[in-house]
Amino acid sequence: MPQLEIDVIVFDVLGTLVDEPAGIRAGIRELDPSLNDSRVEQLLSLWQQHIDREQRCVLDGVRPYLPSDVLDLEAARLVADVAEVDDPAAVSALALSGRRLPPWPDTVAGLARLAERFPLIGLSNASRSALLGLNAHAGLRWHQALSAEEAQTYKPDPAVYQLAVTVSGRPPDRLLMVAAHAWDLRGAQNLGLRTAYVARPVGDPPTSSDEFDLHAGDLAGLAVQLDDV
Structure with missing residues (x-):
């Protein structure tokens, strides 16, 4: 050593x-309990890709710094749109899953x-x-x-x-x-x-x-x- x-x-x-993936995964299941495991994993990947991409944009100077709360809300809206969930309260709850x-x-x-x-x-x-x-x-x-x-x-x-x-x-x-x-x-x-x-x-x-x-x-x-x- x-x-x-x-x-x-x-x-x-x-x-x-x-x-982190377990917490976001749980939030996605709460968003729509009818989602099967495969669909949950697809939506989790979509969330992760958005966060990674947007943080890289900040690092590269493509967009100004935004705190993780903003990026999480963007990811939650993206996931909800793809899952066809139109419930602002549910989207807000999903955005906060990164704190659980x-x-x-x-x-x-x-x-x-x-x-x-x-x-x-x-x-x-x-x-x-x-x-x-x-x-x-x-x-x-x-x-x-x-x-x-x-x-x-x-x-x-x-x-x-x-x-x-x-x-x-x-x-x-x-x-x-x-x-x-x-x-x-x-x-x-x-x-x-x-x-x-x-x-x-x-x-x-x-x-x-x-x-x-x-x-x-x-x-x-x-x-x-x-x-x-």
Whole structure:
């Protein structure tokens, strides 16, 4: 294991600590309980593609920054239109499903264990209000929760990771970024943060060219590795 000197742990939230697809999937089922599994998955993919595309448009300067709440509402309207659901209240409820995401089984206990040794920062592309809601729903424990909304952009823009560096008051290489998305860890690396990949079913696995400091199957495994730091 690489020799690390870590003062603060920074966690991605969506996908890393909470099962985002499961929450959106549940919202789609509530939108129209008659949908079969295949149709739900199609609509979930439509939602995800919209969010990914529009965040990329913000990063590329094609459209101005809009918080995740706006993009979620756009995605909800798109899904409702395709599902032929014309109920504004149902669309609004679907748009808020991103605040009702279940934690992974190891998340709550893993954060509690790590919080005994390190300050923990949550760093998410979710808006301030969405982050507050999903943290409360999933029971996530933080010493600080930061939204990309503060930087008016989205990860992997370096300005988002800089939020954690600034708040911590520590050099970037004393922060450990933990994520289930290789693209997120690459963004953190570009600013000099140390990195830890945690495997999740919905994540973005590393490629053969990625060189992250730590790899773990879950937060318990990460904690064991950090016990030696």
